[in-house]
Amino acid sequence: MRAAVLRKGSIVVDTLPDPVPVEGQVLVRTRACGICGTDLHAAKHRQQFVNLAKRAGNRWAMDADRDVVFGHEFCAEVVEYGPETPARLPPGTLVCSMPMTLAGETVQGIGYSNDIAGGFAQYMPLADRMLLPVPNGLSATHAALTEPIAVGWHAVQTARLTPDDVPLVVGCGPVGLAVIAGLVIRDVHPIIAADYSPGRRALALKMGADLAIDPAEVSPYETWRQAATPEGYDPSRYAQLFGLGPKLRPAVIFECVGVPGVIQQIMEGAPPAARIVVVGVCMQTDRTEPFFGIVKQLNVQFVLAYTAQEFAESLHHIAEGKVNVTPLVTGTVGLDGVNQAFAELANPERHAKVMVDPWA
CATH class of the missing domain: 3.90.180.10 (Medium-chain alcohol dehydrogenases, catalytic domain)
Structure with missing residues (x-):
């Protein structure tokens, strides 16, 4: 052969x-x-x-x-x-x-x-x-x-999503696009995608993202805050301390880049109590400052591959038209x-x- x-x-x-x-x-x-x-x-x-x-x-x-x-x-x-x-x-x-x-x-x-x-x-x-x-x-x-879509589906399944969550996908290469597909299946919106590449941003929209932004022009985290802020929200420390008024919708941020420095950038930009799901495979030595995770009480979850059930589900999601x-x-x-x-x-x-x- x-x-x-x-x-x-x-x-x-x-x-x-x-x-x-x-x-x-x-x-x-x-x-x-x-x-x-x-x-x-x-x-x-x-x-x-x-x-x-x-x-x-x-x-x-x-x-x-x-x-x-x-x-x-x-x-x-x-x-x-x-x-x-x-x-x-x-x-x-x-x-x-x-x-x-x-x-x-x-x-x-x-x-x-x-x-x-x-x-x-x-x-x-x-x-x-x-x-x-x-x-x-x-x-x-x-x-x-099926295999790459299963990677995104596993990341989404591991994220413990709720209907109130506002997801942010950082990086719109094949991994990020697969995550967007999984979010569409779970019907969690709005889906915000961020990538420097115009071509990848266009693909993110085709795959079902509600908004695709260029981080060189707009902060992904400020865009997320605008989408996650309910009417009447009071950001003052007094209101937050006593739980007054509506709350920000929870943040789930998917790291789909896999290069050094991105996890640290996300930890700095993420809102308090955000869940960060690391899907991108970084093979170089990286550096993070735990202080940001501690002060914000961030939850960082690393994921890899998929289960046999998630693989089979991904094949059927494609075959049934749930993923384009x-x-x-x-x-x-x-x-x-x-x-x-x-x-x-x-x-x-x-x-x-x-x-x-x-x-x-």
């Missing part, structure tokens, strides 16, 4: 042996796979990625000196079943799966493994028990967005175009999500 391989820091297209499914596995043909921001970072800073993963408990056991085939946002079609594995789904069935497979009782990750190729390859050995048939005639391209993923897909490339796509994704005005078709 052909695959786009990260080899010594460069992405090359090569021919690899076809995977052979073992008992409990299904050989699938990759139909579409998204390029994730984590892929970009792992390719550019692969040794740092490996070192951090080891310090964090080896969630991604990747060897930076060996070949790896990325791709964990995928949709595929069933080809054949491994030995002694009942054929639950007919060949050609479109399926999604969380990016992992099972060999006996061993769980193996897909996307950052040196031993199992991810979705930038033509074939993968997935676990039968983890396959989800794609419903409602959904296209492979849109079904492949069409604006997210801004390009499609074959294996020969993966290297160039990695370069172009560094420009937020060029792309949101580039899909890889290994057969194009």
Whole structure:
């Protein structure tokens, strides 16, 4: 099979042996796979990625000196079943799966493994028990967005939202857009989005944000205060001390940037008692001043990935039209175009999500 391989820091297209499914596995043909921001970072800073993963408990056991085939946002079609594995789904069935497979009782990750190729390859050995048939005639391209949408859905589910909350999404890359999609599903409004990129702000509105602002021109936190302030609100310390009059609506701020300094900026700008949900993956050393969190009694929650139920729910949200993923897909490339796509994704005005078709 052909695959786009990260080899010594460069992405090359090569021919690899076809995977052979073992008992409990299904050989699938990759139909579409998204390029994730984590892929970009792992390719550019692969040794740092490996070192951090080891310090964090080896969630991604990747060897930076060996070949790896990325791709964990995928949709595929069933080809054949491994030995002694009942054929639950007919060949050609479109399926999604969380990016992992099972060999006996061993769980193996897909996307950052040196031993199992991810979705930038033509074939993968997935676990039968983890396959989800794609419903409602959904296209492979849109079904492949289940994984990134599930990341946003998990963040929203973890935020313990109430109807009174006013959410602020800081950063409107694919992660922030997925969070906006989750907020739309939960029907929590107004949704305020902030990003320096005009293109990303436009996408935020298409995904369901009520307001998209440029932080270079308007403070996201002042915009939030205007939206969260009820008529008759008295901000004086006396009124707040004795609970007089209406109160500000609660703040839930989603950090979806993942670069140093943003968490500190949010802590400084957030109103008292705000809940901060950190979704962006920052892989550099960062600095915060706990004083702001203490004085304001902020709640900071870090989130990662999703549960199996949230993944399945995300597929159905897309298939049932609760999430409009069409604006997210801004390009499609074959294996020969993966290297160039990695370069172009560094420009937020060029792309949101580039899909890889290994057969194009």
